[in-house]
Amino acid sequence: MTRAILLNESDNVATLIDDGSSGDDCLLQGEGTGSVKLGRDIPFGHKIAVADIDIGGEVIKYGQVIGLATEAIPAGQHAHVHNIESRRGRGDKPA
Amino acid sequence: MNFLGYERPDGQVGIRNWIGVISVMDNINPITRAVCGAVDGTIPVTTLFVRGQFGRDLEIAFDTLAGMGRNPNLAGALVIGLEEYSTGQIADRIANTGKPIETVILQRTAGSIAATAEGTEKAARLVAGASSLRRKEFPASALTLGVECGGSDTTSGLASNPAIGRAADRLVDDGGTVIISETSEFLGAEDLFAERAADDSVRRAFLDRVLGHEKASMERGLDIRGANPVPDNIKGGLSTIEEKALGAMSKAGTRPLVGVLDYGESPVRKGMHFMATPAPAVESMTAFAASGCQLIAFSTGVGNIIGNYVSPTIKVSGNPKTVGKMPVNIDHDVCSIIEDGRTITEVGDELYDYVLDVSSGTKVASEILDQRETAISRFEPSI
Structure with missing residues (x-):
């Protein structure tokens, strides 16, 4: 079973609490219900989009903006440093 | 929601009923620990430094030590210091809580054994007094x-x-x-x-x-x-x-x-x-x-x-x-x-x-x- 926690009902990303494989139906828990199909293999602790996020759209976790999408992130797709840009500075890029 | 706590003279409410034994500076810590080892119902509040601290740094150290003394989890405090001035600084900053406070000043005693004995006796009396307090609903x-x-x-x-x-x-x-x-x-x-x-x-x-x-x-x-x-x-x-x-x-x-x-x-x-x-x-x-x-x-x-x-x-x-x-x-x-x-x-x-x-x-x-x-x-x- 692949599961992910949604921390706030307004979030558009959830955090995996199992290692997930592409095609898995990932079950949402916490403040969310239902499931999303994983678009690729995604490890424990990483995030997936639970709704489609537009390019430049806000990525929301804890009910707050944690960054902006640098490309469109469809629901079920991995959301991480390759497609999220901090608004404040990031370790592998200049602040 | 309510809980059962200990009312203090300043209106604050403690969740424990300890007597705090407070070192005014690092060179007193062995005496503080010895007193706490001898008296049930006490907790040691030790510190490093204070000697060698000045200005804002010293003020924060004094305020923090005294702040722990004022914490309502303490029914009273025994302040153990090396000399009069710094011991008074801590004791005076706790006094406004109205809680019982005793002091031991090492340089006024016949040394560490005498200071430990004086501290043990004072702490024992403070614990006896605190033990008559009862928890109430707050x-x-x-x-x-x-x-x-x-x-x-x-x-x-x-x-x-x-x-x-x-x-x-x-x-x-x-x-x-x-x-x-x-x-x-x-x-x-x-x-x-x-x-x-x-x-x-x-x-x-x-x-x-x-x-x-x-x-x-x-x-x-x-x-x-x-x-x-x-x-x-x-x-x-x-x-x-x-x-x-x-x-x-x-x-x-x-x-x-x-x-x-x-x-x-x-x-x-x-x-x-x-x-x-x-x-x-x-x-x-x-x-x-x-x-x-x-x-x-x-x-x-x-x-x-x-x-x-x-x-x-x-x-x-x-x-x-x-x-x-x-x-x-x-x-x-x-x-x-x-x-x-x-x-x-x-x-x-x-x-x-x-x-x-x-x-x-x-x-x-x-x-x-x-x-x-x-x-x-x-x-x-x-x-």
């Missing part, structure tokens, strides 16, 4: 809870921090007070936290502390913002500095920020507060104890066992491996958020019930096992 609004984390991992941001945040919201809604600290943890999400400020002066005071801390770090050649999240964080799934900071600050819940405090300063209002402290837990919890927090909720992922002497420290973990490996050190298990898909609200409400139980006398692991420590932060080098 509303949760009398409580001040410090929220802390240490040994954090992925489960901290998903389970234990948000569960503490829910308990913090419940306490604020019941009219109580919550304090979150560790200034550096806010970097990257300071604007998001500042949005919670009740008014513009609180907002500015908060941002001044965080941005001032960043500036001071930069002057020492440390780029805290540019270095976060660290490669390990990214490997673990954290994408941005905002995400990392929000995970840490989720233990502060969601209620408005009503006050900003400096190291060890007591809140004058009810509600959610921020205190500017260094990040290491022992220093930060010492400041909580000095500010009057009766207890601390401490979130840990991979495991961190240390508690505070004056403020009983509840260890909360949502990591099943940690809870399985060191069950004796984890006071409250919130693994069901991850394991059983229970909601943060539900599990956080249970944690709030436990906070009230501990306030009424249920003991936590670090009290039972005496795994506690005190460290007052230094703000300037010794002279």
Whole structure:
């Protein structure tokens, strides 16, 4: 079973609490219900989009903006440093 | 919600009824420990330094020691010092609580054996007096809870921090007070936290502390913002500095920020507060104890066992491996958020019930096992 926690009902990303494989139906828990199909293999602790996020759209976790999408992130797709840009500075890029 | 506590002469309510034996400076610690070893019902409040401290650094040390003495978990205090002046500085700053205070001044005795004997006799009398006090019912609004984390991992941001945040919201809604600290943890999400400020002066005071801390770090050649999240964080799934900071600050819940405090300063209002402290837990919890927090909720992922002497420290973990490996050190298990898909609200409400139980006398692991420590932060080098 692949599961992910949604921390706030307004979030558009959830955090995996199992290692997930592409095609898995990932079950949402916490403040969310239902499931999303994983678009690729995604490890424990990483995030997936639970709704489609537009390019430049806000990525929301804890009910707050944690960054902006640098490309469109469809629901079920991995959301991480390759497609999220901090608004404040990031370790592998200049602040 | 209510709990059973001890009423103090100044109207504050303690959740423990100890006599604090306070060292005025480091050279007194052996006597303080000897007195506590001889007298049941005491706790040692020791410190390093004080000798060699001057100006603001010394004032903070005195205020922090005296603040722990004023904490309502202490029914009274025995202040043990080397000489008159510094001993008076601490005793006088506790006096306005109206609690019984005794002093021992080493240089006025025939040496360490005599000082230990005098301290033992005075502490024994204070404990006898305190033991006649009884717990009574008080509303949760009398409580001040410090929220802390240490040994954090992925489960901290998903389970234990948000569960503490829910308990913090419940306490604020019941009219109580919550304090979150560790200034550096806010970097990257300071604007998001500042949005919670009740008014513009609180907002500015908060941002001044965080941005001032960043500036001071930069002057020492440390780029805290540019270095976060660290490669390990990214490997673990954290994408941005905002995400990392929000995970840490989720233990502060969601209620408005009503006050900003400096190291060890007591809140004058009810509600959610921020205190500017260094990040290491022992220093930060010492400041909580000095500010009057009766207890601390401490979130840990991979495991961190240390508690505070004056403020009983509840260890909360949502990591099943940690809870399985060191069950004796984890006071409250919130693994069901991850394991059983229970909601943060539900599990956080249970944690709030436990906070009230501990306030009424249920003991936590670090009290039972005496795994506690005190460290007052230094703000300037010794002279």
